[in-house]
Amino acid sequence: MNPLGTGCFKPKFPAEIFDLIVDHLYDDRNTLLACSLCRELQPASRFHLFSDLSIKPFPEDLLTLIDILCSPNNTMAIYVQRLVFSDLTKFVLYHGVSDMSRALRFIPRLISFIPQVKTLHLLNTDFEHLPQDIIHSLLSHFTTFTDVRLQFLHFYRFSEFVELACSFPVLERIEIKRLTWTHNGRNALSLRRMPSVGVQWDILELKRGGNLRDLAEWLAVHDNPPQLRSLCYDAASATEVSYLRQLVQRTASSLRNLQVSFPIFxxxxxxSETLHEFINLNDCTSxxxxxxxxxxxxxxxxxxxxxxxxxxxxxxxxxxxxxxxxxxxxxxxxxxxxxxxxxxxxxxxxxxxxxxxxxxxxxxxxxxxxxxxxxxxxxxxxxxxxxxxxxxxxxxxxxxxx
The missing domain is CATH 3.30.750 (Transcription Regulator spoIIAA)
Known part of the structure; x- marks a missing residue:
């Protein structure tokens, strides 16, 4: 099958078959670009090519992007599935707070052209060195988003992560990977609770065992057990094992994907004693x-x-x-x-x-x-x-x- 050949092929199979083929190429951008030149493969190719819309919070860049989205010739907007913000700390360092503040004012207009997008992806940002007013301004534009993915982020305190996680009133799913904070949590009972009931959590990986303990302790104080879909079970001390065992015990029936790291501490x-007490899978029935x-x-x-x-x-x-x-x-x-x-x-x-x-x-x-x-x-x-x-x-x- 050569999408660049003369005279694009006429499909002999149902369109769903070609969609499945293109789905397997989701991370091969060059092949997807080639496939998008074929009319029959174009929708599935564009679905993957334009699924992530990376936002540079610079006024001129955002205005250019808005012009593209509102153009009558625009065919990209319907394929966008996620808004991606990366390296925000670096941007503020290079361009200044005022430029980013101006850029954030255009976010509502941008979102108005892609109303189907309900997923926010934040990554590679040190929130410890990002002004609080910038953080609040950014998050205020995504109160209708239902899916949040947080990767490679750092916070000054665990409570700041909690505030971010609780900023999405209709949240349905949250995925976290490689999050850290300088100061661990102290009193989980005094922290905010998730505003939505039944939020699905995917805890793919946290960089330090103490951070996982803080998260487990905070989730444990919620009245309704969290829906923990994925968990990287990695403890660095016997104390952390205790918190994690309790978390798994409360959420066992919802667990779909579990990674268990041997306790190297x-x-x-x-x-022998540690392994005996480490984890119990009896109630992980799903x-x-x-x-x-x-x-x-x-x-x-x-x-x-x-x-x-x-x-x-x-x-x-x-x-x-x-x-x-x-x-x-x-x-x-x-x-x-x-x-x-x-x-x-x-x-x-x-x-x-x-x-x-x-x-x-x-x-x-x-x-x-x-x-x-x-x-x-x-x-x-x-x-x-x-x-x-x-x-x-x-x-x-x-x-x-x-």
Whole structure:
């Protein structure tokens, strides 16, 4: 299929088939641009090409963008799905507060040309060094937005993150990834509560364990349990484990995607006790994907000898018959090779995966993380895994990365 060929092809399949093909190219901009030259592929291509509208908060740039959107020749606006604001702190530093304040006055007019957009994406911004009046002015324009995605943001206090999250009165979904704050929360009961009930949370990753503890403690004081759809369960201390266990206990039935990082903070003398108390999956009855991260497979290591049986024991707690994907991220030592894989309890894992709750399993992935120079033979490793989990060969995948 060549969208640039002479005389664009006439589709022999339903349009939905071509839409699915283009959907798989969502992150290949050059191919999408080529496909957009074909009339039959143009709508699906534009859907991905114009889905994100990145906003530069500079008056002249915003006025130019508004002119484009209000032009009678404009065909882009109907495809916009998200407004993206990035590097706001850097912009204020280079251009000044006054320019950004002027630019923000044009936001309502901009939104009026794309009324279908209800998703806001904020990323790569240090709110600790952004004037409060700028923050309030910016957020005041998005009170009707229902979906907010926050990535790579920093705040001075945890309470400032809470104020931002509570600025969206009709919020339905919030996604957070790599958020940090300098000063942790102190009294969760004194902080604002989410104005909307039933908000879906996707906590993909927080950079510090203490930040995850603050978030877990704050969500726990809400009258209605939050709808936690995705969670990266990563603790840096025994105290954080306690908060996270409570959070999972309150939200277990809503969890769809769970990533469990091995507690690397413990010493070998307390590993058994920590693993026993670390997490309980019994009530996670709606899991679709489960990811085990930082699984150490060090030959002869006391910690590894405890992790191995814990993995199969943890899997045996799963009660969701909706689980489709299981990932294992394996950590190999510098001196290790593919024989390190023998440290896992393969018999226990295989036995558990044969139970009825895993009947809809579609993928079992092993991601091997190793230091450069490690003598790890990928083909031998793949064969070893296939032999150990032979009943699941159609679902197995191996990826080796340094």
């Amino acid at each position: 413990v010493d070998s003398a307390r590993v 899991l679709r994907s489960l990811h085990y991260k930082h699984v150490l497979i060090y030959p002869g290591d006391a910690v590894t000898s405890l992790i191995s049986p814990w993995l199969s024991a943890s899997l045996s707690q799963v009660r969701s018959d909706l689980l489709e994907t299981i990932d294992f991220e394996l950590m190999v030592p510098t001196y290790g090779d593919e024989t390190c894989l023998q440290e896992l309890d393969w018999e226990g894992i295989s036995k558990v995966l044969l139970e009825k709750q895993f009947k809809y399993l579609k993928m079992i992935r092993f991601n091997v993380c190793m230091c450069p120079g490690t003598s790890f033979d990928s083909s031998r490793a793949a064969k070893f895994i296939m032999d150990q989990l032979s009943p699941f060969k159609p679902f197995l995948a191996l990826k080796v990365a340094s």
